[in-house]
Amino acid sequence: MTEDFIRRRALRIEQNPGIPLYVFALQASEVNRVADVARISRDEAGKLLGYQRPEKKQHVKQILDYLNGDDVLFPNGLILALPSSVRFKGSRGPNSTDGLATIGTIEIPLPESADAPRPALIVDGQQRSLALARTKRSTLPVTVAGFVTEELEIQRDQFLRVNTVSPLPHNLVSELLPEVNTRLPTKLSARKLPSALVNALNQDSDSPFCGLIKQASTAGSRRSEAVVKDNSLISAIEESLSPSGVLFPYKNLSNGTADAATMREILVVYWSAVRDTFPEAWGLSPTKSRLMHGVGIRSMGRLMDRVMDRVVTVADIESSAAHDRTMMELALIKPHCHWTKGRWPELNIPWNELQNTPRHISTLSNLLVRTYLQARMSPS
Structure with missing residues (x-):
C-alpha cells in the first residue's frame, strides 16, 4: 500500500514561534511530488496570483547537465x-534539542x-526544482528549508x-x-506606492492605460x-512623488501614509x-509612436x-x-509634438530616433516644459 505522505528526519529551527521552520532532505524525484511553482498571473477579476517568474530554459538546462554529469555536489537547497x-x-x-534546533520527524x-x-x-529554487524533476539521478538527496x-x-x-x-x-x-504589507527594505519600500498606482492604472476601467501596461503577469495573448x-x-510617478512633483503634497511624511486615491485621480485625468490630445499616437507600439515609448x-x-x-x-x-x-x-x-512622424526641429532629430536614454529624456522633457511655459506667458 502506498503511503499518502513522505516521512523524513528533520530539524525544527527555533526561530519564529508563529511560523515553524524545518530543515530536511528530499530525493530529487520527490520535490516535484510535493512542491509546485506559483506562477505570477491575474485571474479574470484582475486579482494577482502567485509570484514566480517564467521558466528560464537555458538556466534549467545548465543545471540539468551538471546533475547528470559526474561527481555531483549539489548544496544549493530549496525553500x-x-x-x-x-x-x-x-x-x-x-539530547533532542540544543535550544536552537530540535531533531525529529516531519x-x-x-x-x-x-x-x-x-x-x-x-x-x-524554481529553476533548480525543474532540473531536479528531470534528472536521471532521481534519488539524489536535496537540502530543503521549509516554513x-x-x-x-x-x-x-x-x-x-x-x-x-x-x-x-x-x-x-x-x-x-x-x-506585500510587511516592513520592506528602504529601496523596495520607496517603489511600493508607484507600483501600486501603476497596477491600478492597468486594471481600472476608467484609466487610459487600462490593459496597455506590460507587466510580469501579462498573458502572452495580450502582450x-x-x-x-x-x-x-513607475519611474515617472516616482519623480512626481519627489518634493517638486505634483503628487508630493498627497504624501503625509509625519505618519508615512498617502492619499493614493487622489494621486490616482490626478494620473487618470x-x-x-x-490620450485625447494625441489620439493618433495613443495605444500604438513604441516603434510606431514615441508617445508610448519610454x-x-x-x-x-x-x-x-x-x-x-x-x-x-483651479478645478x-x-x-x-x-x-x-x-x-x-x-x-x-x-503643435510642437512629433510622436509618429516628421522631425523635432528644436532638437534636430527625427521622431523615431528618440531613445529611452537619460540624455534624450532630459532633452525632450526640457523642450516640452520650456514650450509649455513660454506659451503660457505669451499674450493671448
Whole structure:
C-alpha cells in the first residue's frame, strides 16, 4: 500500500514561534511530488496570483547537465512554503534539542491524485526544482528549508527577500510589491506606492492605460496590446512623488501614509487628456509612436508636474472641468509634438530616433516644459 505522505528526519529551527521552520532532505524525484511553482498571473477579476517568474530554459538546462554529469555536489537547497497539514514529532531524550534546533520527524502529505494540487509551493529554487524533476539521478538527496504558512503575502515577502542578491526582473518586483504589507527594505519600500498606482492604472476601467501596461503577469495573448513598459511609468510617478512633483503634497511624511486615491485621480485625468490630445499616437507600439515609448512616457510625466499643478488649483480633480482644463493646457504644446512622424526641429532629430536614454529624456522633457511655459506667458 502506498503511503499518502513522505516521512523524513528533520530539524525544527527555533526561530519564529508563529511560523515553524524545518530543515530536511528530499530525493530529487520527490520535490516535484510535493512542491509546485506559483506562477505570477491575474485571474479574470484582475486579482494577482502567485509570484514566480517564467521558466528560464537555458538556466534549467545548465543545471540539468551538471546533475547528470559526474561527481555531483549539489548544496544549493530549496525553500518551500509548507501547508499547515504537515506534522512534526520531536525525538525523545535529553539530547533532542540544543535550544536552537530540535531533531525529529516531519510528515508531508502527498496529493490524492496526479491532478490534485501539490501541498507545498517553491519560494526559492524554481529553476533548480525543474532540473531536479528531470534528472536521471532521481534519488539524489536535496537540502530543503521549509516554513509553514499558507498566507500568500508571507510567501511573497520571503520570495522578494531571498532574491535580492540575484536581482529579480524589475517588472516582477514592481507587480508584487503592492501585495506585500510587511516592513520592506528602504529601496523596495520607496517603489511600493508607484507600483501600486501603476497596477491600478492597468486594471481600472476608467484609466487610459487600462490593459496597455506590460507587466510580469501579462498573458502572452495580450502582450502585443500592452505597449507601455511598467518601469517607465513607475519611474515617472516616482519623480512626481519627489518634493517638486505634483503628487508630493498627497504624501503625509509625519505618519508615512498617502492619499493614493487622489494621486490616482490626478494620473487618470492627466493621461486621459494626453490620450485625447494625441489620439493618433495613443495605444500604438513604441516603434510606431514615441508617445508610448519610454522617452515619451518619462518626458510627458515631467510635464505633468507643471500642468497638473496648475489644474488642481483651479478645478476639482474629480470633475469634468479638470479634464477640460488639462486639455486646454496640453493644447499649448500639441503643435510642437512629433510622436509618429516628421522631425523635432528644436532638437534636430527625427521622431523615431528618440531613445529611452537619460540624455534624450532630459532633452525632450526640457523642450516640452520650456514650450509649455513660454506659451503660457505669451499674450493671448
